[in-house]
Amino acid sequence: MTDIILEVIRAIAVAAILIIFLKVGYAKSIFNIDGWRHIVTGFALIFFGALIDITDNYPGLNKFILIGDTIVQSFLEKVIGYLLGFIVLAYGIGKCLPKLVELTELKKLEVSKQRLKVLRATMRTVLDIVNNFLNNVQYFKFRAEQENALPRELLEELESGIRDTSEKLKKLGALESTPEKKLASGTVIDYEGVLDKTSPHK
Known part of the structure; x- marks a missing residue:
């Protein structure tokens, strides 16, 4: 039961971060900055992994193959969700940070x-x-x-x-x-x- 609660809290936290990044992207019109979409995609994949992770606590879901405590579910969670998510996130941060620094410098110059x-x-x-x-x-x-x-x-x-x-x-x-x-x-x-x-x- 404790595992389920912790996994749900983790999924909610990742979802909140994802929503914040989406709102900031639309409000500040920075979706076109190199790497920003990769950051959002990375968090989306991690959120997907967190959701899939919750299902392995319910053996009755095993019949659906993609969810429950199955090999396919484990692959989707650990490889597609977490591993690929963190790789895409790291790539996005690496691409985005220099652009954000450049935009900050341009803003200072304009001021x-x-x-x-x-x-x-x-x-x-x-x-x-x-x-x-x-x-x-x-x-x-x-x-x-x-x-x-x-x-x-x-x-x-x-x-x-x-x-x-x-x-x-x-x-x-x-x-x-x-x-x-x-x-x-x-x-x-x-x-x-x-x-x-x-x-x-x-």
Whole structure:
């Protein structure tokens, strides 16, 4: 009696796994991935073996030859069900895993591209705001020169700061990747590292 209960539980567990794989395959549309159908087929064969295994506990079924405690039943259970099932399952896993890894990498790449797209749009907005500010500073400098309101050294320092900021903004706007670094305030783009790599003297 204990054997029957354990065999029924095993069959139910394999059936549950098979149903999960079928649902995932249809929901995620991954049946066309190499190996996925073999995995499902492998579990189906193992489930078949588990079901056939239950019948050998009932001698009255021997007259049906295919089920009960017979040589044919034993062959179907151990060879067709379990052995062939595990072979097909192993083959499917071997074929499917590399494809799943490849799909995961493609998904990460797609997410990175979308993120870069959003960052570039944000960067363009920031550039417009900062450029408007720099234009106002440039106008202030021009007025200060005309009216001799500031010392020449201070005006030259202001001009240098404007020019340096403009160069950094141009290079940031042309970024092809988004290297990051951690600050106390949070994660930011490591623009200093990018600027060092793109500087002519490097």
